[in-house]
Amino acid sequence: MKQKHSKKPQEQRRIAKERINILFEQAKLRFKEDSSLSDRYVEIARKIAMKYKVRIPRELKRRFCKHCHKYLVPGANSSVRLTQKKVVYYCLNCKKYMRFPYNKKAGD
Ligand SMILES: [Zn+2]
Numbered sequence: 001m002k003q004k005h006s007k008k009p010q011e012q013r014r015i016a017k018e019r020i021n022i023l024f025e026q027a028k029l030r031f032k033e034d035s036s037l038s039d040r041y042v043e044i045a046r047k048i049a050m051k052y053k054v055r056i057p058r059e060l061k062r063r064f065c066k067h068c069h070k071y072l073v074p075g076a077n078s079s080v081r082l083t084q085k086k087v088v089y090y091c092l093n094c095k096k097y098m099r100f101p102y103n104k105k106a107g108d
């Protein structure tokens with residue numbers, strides 16, 4: 001007997017997280033050849049996160065613009081500034097800022 005969608009929710013969320021990580025990895029790899037592909041990957045990752053109610057990891061959240069959702073690469077389409085307490089990302093696409101407090105390095 002075949003069963004559709006037999007996976008448990010927690011199993012689905014685990015898979016969703018994996019897919020989000022893979023999408024960001026791809027976005028990073030493809031950025032040079034076609035940054036619009038990277039933007040698509042971010043979009044898909046966000047949709048997966050919403051659908052399965054998983055959080056996008058903090059270290060990935062700073063890799064796309066929270067305003068226009070473009071994949072951000074410092075030096076290419078964004079600039080990064082360090083202030084005393086915060087890391088400030090400036091999106092060259094929508095000209096908006098994102099601020100993140102310093103935290104333990106998540107390893108990049
Ligand atoms: Zn932006």
